[in-house]
Amino acid sequence: MSKQSIGNTIKIILQLGKARISLPIALSALTGYAMYTGHIGEAGLYLSLGVFLMSCSSSAINHWQEHAIDAKMPRTKDRPIPSGKITPGFALAVALAYFTGGAIVLTLHFPVVALIASIVTLISYNGFYTPLKKYTAFAVVPGSLVGALPPYIGWLAAGGDLLDPTIFLVAIFFFIGQIPHFWLLLLMFGKQYKLAGYPSLNDLFSDNQIKRLSYTWILSTIAAALVIALQVLIGRTVIFILLFYIFYLLFSTTTQLLVKKNLSVRPTFFKLNFLYLFMMIAIIVDSLFHR
Numbered sequence: 001m002s003k004q005s006i007g008n009t010i011k012i013i014l015q016l017g018k019a020r021i022s023l024p025i026a027l028s029a030l031t032g033y034a035m036y037t038g039h040i041g042e043a044g045l046y047l048s049l050g051v052f053l054m055s056c057s058s059s060a061i062n063h064w065q066e067h068a069i070d071a072k073m074p075r076t077k078d079r080p081i082p083s084g085k086i087t088p089g090f091a092l093a094v095a096l097a098y099f100t101g102g103a104i105v106l107t108l109h110f111p112v113v114a115l116i117a118s119i120v121t122l123i124s125y126n127g128f129y130t131p132l133k134k135y136t137a138f139a140v141v142p143g144s145l146v147g148a149l150p151p152y153i154g155w156l157a158a159g160g161d162l163l164d165p166t167i168f169l170v171a172i173f174f175f176i177g178q179i180p181h182f183w184l185l186l187l188m189f190g191k192q193y194k195l196a197g198y199p200s201l202n203d204l205f206s207d208n209q210i211k212r213l214s215y216t217w218i219l220s221t222i223a224a225a226l227v228i229a230l231q232v233l234i235g236r237t238v239i240f241i242l243l244f245y246i247f248y249l250l251f252s253t254t255t256q257l258l259v260k261k262n263l264s265v266r267p268t269f270f271k272l273n274f275l276y277l278f279m280m281i282a283i284i285v286d287s288l289f290h291r
Helices: 003-016 019-037 041-065 088-109 112-132 145-157 165-195 207-231 236-259 266-290
Strands: none
Touching: 003 041, 003 088, 019 041, 019 145, 019 165, 019 266, 041 088, 041 112, 041 145, 088 112, 112 145, 145 165, 165 207, 165 266, 207 236, 207 266, 236 266
16 A cells, blocks of 8 residues: 555545544543643543544544435535545444544543543434434534533543532533534535535524524623633633633624624634633643642
C-alpha cells in the first residue's frame, strides 16, 4: 500500500469519526474531570483519549445510519459512504474499532461508571436522537441531552457525585446551548434537510421566526453561562474575561438576529460555538489554578 493510499485511508477514518467534533467532546469530558480533581495529569489524558474514541465510534455509526440521506444533501453528499469511497460495512468496522479502543482505555484507567456513561451518551445519540430526527422537527430538544453528558463522564470518572449541583449547572449550560446551535444550522441548511426528507422547522416557521426562537435560546445559554461565571468559577481574571465575551456575544447576537435581519447567521453560529469552547477552557484553567 502506497503512502498516498495510507494517507487517504487515515483521512477517511478521521472523517468517519468526525474528529473535529469529537475533540471538543473529549475536552468537555476533561472539563468535568478537572472540575472535580483540580488537575489533569496522565489520567486526564487517558480520559480524553477514551472519550474521543467513543465519540468517534458514535460518529462513524452515524455515517452508517444516515448514508442514504447524506447522499441527498449537497452539504453531506461527499462524505465517505455516499461518495463511494468506502462501503457501509467498512464504516461499521471502523466504528467497532473506535468503540473497542475507547472501551479498553476507559475500563483500564477508570471506574466502570465512566464506560457506562459513555455508552449511554452513544445510545442517546445513535439510538434515540438520530432516529427521532425522521419524525419530528423538535428532535433537537431531547437530543440536546447528548451535549450535557460528556462533562458528567469526566466528573464520574474522577469519583464525583451524580447529583452534585456544580456539575449539574455545567451540564445544563451545554444542554441549553445545543438547541440554538442546531436551529442556527437550520437557518443555514434548512432547505437541504427538506431535500433529504427530514421534517424541518422551516416547514413550520419563517426564517425570521426561527431567528427569534434561536435568539431566545441564545439568551438562555448566556444566562446559564452567567450562572457558571458567578457561581462556579473562582479566579477573578477568568471570570472577567468570560463575562466580557458573554456580553460581547449578547450585543453581537442582538444585532445579528434582531436588528440587521437580512444578514447571514453564520457569524453568530461560530461565535456561539466559541462560547462553548471558551467555557470549557475557562473551567479547566479555573480548576487547575484555583481549587
